[in-house]
């Protein structure tokens with residue numbers, strides 16, 4: 680088998696990772712779960728503060744900080760990404776790096792005000808590897824299923840408070856996080872998926888796919904077209 684490239688943001692959830700991160704024993708790995716850290720009855724500000732010290736999985740060990748969601752409870756739309764990237768990890772805010780810039784432009788073109796959205800990620804810590812051959816750059820690694828589900832209680836608490844009219848899942852990982860592991864962004868993107876007792880989900884590509892594409896204009900146009908479906912819902 681040839682060398683494997685690292686998974687790209689939003690590309691999908693890898694199989695449960697083998698091996699244990701430093702400082703994490705077999706026993707503690709099997710207990711990945713953020714729920715003991717999520718305070719009951721908390722508002723967004725209290726959730727954010729509590730998330731700063733989340734130890735529900737090992738990802739906090741190497742990340743700079745928790746990157747919690749941003750926005751307020753009146754938001755009509757939730758934008759859900761996979762996990763913070765390098766810049767988000769440094770700045771402590773979601774979607775403030777290159778993918779965030781693409782997202783901002785696409786939202787504007789689709790007629791959606793980012794300021795009116797609650798922006799968050801399925802996983803709240805940056806997962807990466809450092810490859811010396813690439814100048815010590817921190818290279819994104821896809822979160823494992825276990826890390827995704829460990830972090831789920833934070834997202835559940837956020838969605839319980841924000842209760843948007845529509846949730847936009849950016850990329851395969853975010854889509855699987857809210858629609859289940861059988862979700863395929865390639866098959867269902869741009870479709871408003873209704874859910875019993877929960878806000879509908881519109882899945883689309885991750886904005887970083889635009890940055891990686893050979894034909895950026897076409898891929899970007901597809902993202903904007905999907906977001907226009909959301910803009911229509913909000914009209």
Ligand code: URA
Nearest residue numbers: 760761762764773774
């Ligand atoms: N990619 C994501 O999925 N989320 C971010 O916050 C940044 C990049």
